[in-house]
Amino acid sequence: MDNFTFFNPTKVDFGTGKEQLIGQHLAEHGIKKVLLCYGSDRIKRDGLFATVSKSLAAKGIDFIECGGIVSNPILSKVREAIVLARGHQVDAILSVGGGSVLDSAKAIAAGTMYGGEVWDLFIGKAAIETALPIFDILTLAATGSEMNSGAVITNEATKEKFAIGSVHTFPKVSIVNPALMQTVSRDYLVYSAADIIAHSIEGYFTAIVQPRFHSRMVEAIISTVIDTTETLLTDPTDYAARAEFAWASTQALNGLIYAGTSGYSYPNHMIEHSLSALFNVPHGAGLSVVIPAWMKWYHSRNPAQFERFSKRVFGLATAEQGIAALEKWFDKIGTPTRLSQLGITETDLPATIENVLGNARYFGISELYTKDAVTAILKNAL
């Protein structure tokens, strides 16, 4: 096992009705005024906004609204929110939504406190030295953002989808009520399943140091995602399945399954970031296309681990069978496995490859992910 430091100070308040405690959590941190970030007006129609307002009012906490954050969240919106946060001198950012809203909240929290242009923090021009405290109520389980310090934002101008992360951008408190996720659409449920699986397998397959214990935990997460997704597709109101799905999602990217592993990379995310940056496809949908294509290209580099995956997750024998089983499962649950399903065709490949190569430099893995390699992977996905 490699040396590591594990530190995750986020408090997760998990379960039914927990959104009613948001005012109390904020008050315990001495917060008086928040920037309330959200996506569509759905939270106003379904009552969540009213619940949050009431909880804040009960503790005398003011809020400034910042709605309209979109999936694959964009830099221009982050900049707009930073202006709001500064103008109203809020003392915390509250995200009510899924990973896109929360990632935006993290970027806003860091950007508000940074003197320069927020994108500097994404391109390594400046480090995050402080951030406003971040709180969230999660309405979609997928990104794991509720228990980590990372945030991914798309710069629409440059078509770059880049990330930040710092000890200052862990949420102070994340409220996860699986019941709030019952209204997640069938599409977003299966995209989320692909996202969680992607978070789990990136290290599992690519790490040079990958202890068996960590592999077992990854297999626990993936098996749970498979089981509970199938249950939820049959019965979206199954609370137990929704809760296990959500908690598995949190565990997939809170640092635990990576602590002590080393030499890993995020090639599936690297490639998918280009798809969502260029074609604005849902992140999970892009991932379910990329994963089998990448696996077919990569598996001979780590045959023992792919065989292990096949055996432990699907009860099959060979690497190829495991990959085929995962692809078939993606097909079964209805998340795309072909670029054509995303409306991306062979004529889009040159621009996509170019963008991926830019990401490969950013991800530090351009030695392996050459033009030929990326072309081969994307062609597997056509």
Place this chain on the structure above:
Amino acid sequence: MDNFTFFNPTKVDFGTGKEQLIGQHLAEHGIKKVLLCYGSDRIKRDGLFATVSKSLAAKGIDFIECGGIVSNPILSKVREAIVLARGHQVDAILSVGGGSVLDSAKAIAAGTMYGGEVWDLFIGKAAIETALPIFDILTLAATGSEMNSGAVITNEATKEKFAIGSVHTFPKVSIVNPALMQTVSRDYLVYSAADIIAHSIEGYFTAIVQPRFHSRMVEAIISTVIDTTETLLTDPTDYAARAEFAWASTQALNGLIYAGTSGYSYPNHMIEHSLSALFNVPHGAGLSVVIPAWMKWYHSRNPAQFERFSKRVFGLATAEQGIAALEKWFDKIGTPTRLSQLGITETDLPATIENVLGNARYFGISELYTKDAVTAILKNAL
């Protein structure tokens, strides 16, 4: 899944050489003087004490020594240390040792700041409202104390082995260097294996709400303990195995495998606490005796989970086969499975049963663990 709040603010600095960073970690927390708690003089002979002293000196941190903490740590020593800590006005407690030293450090940290008698905190007469900050360098992986807020201390006068826990008693920083554990004796290695398995299975078998995801994580921990113990018995210097063993130990009791489960209890610990309180047997040795005896008595109350255990951990079919396999494995690694191996005979049973019944009240499970039940379990262990 049941509602829960998960919060674990301990920073774990894991890996080779990390003990050299203790001064730096303390300095980052503004600490100037610590009470340095340890067990035997072994740390002076093997160089760890010198390493720690040097690291503290480099940051200008003073220390007061408090050695001689024993396994199954005792209240009188905690009291003695509190007097020292107060007298020297230390501003943190530093534990260098295993779970017994660290548990003592937690009790000292809370007791120093509490106006009354420290045992009040154990019997619920007072709550822990603050504590000195706690730091540790772990030299034995077993109790999980390095990443939780709990501490178990024996009151020698009353023969009670009771626990405390509070948000104030999480270690600030735990340093876990598996290489420091290479000199752990063969006996203590196998006792530790039993302890980690006990932490994992208490909830696994007794919880009313026990999600499959949590069961899978427990199975990952147990399988890892089994694999790595066998490796370490063959080659105590196998760092990879030592590291996985240590990290599995941490995961077994950092709250994760219990978050969202409910209705569980700690019957094996409850019974074992009597054995170590009355006969001062090593905690893990007591547990490996109690576990199979308890399983034989309990399994018909949760047959599906015992079958699951048998299948997932040992690849066997029935509950009985799984229990027999675990007992056989304990025998194989050389940790006791009979009271007689601990020097406890039938004539000791009445006093033992009486003590367990006291614990059952303390643990809140005296309805199930009646005199007849406890007698039956202990007789299984003769």
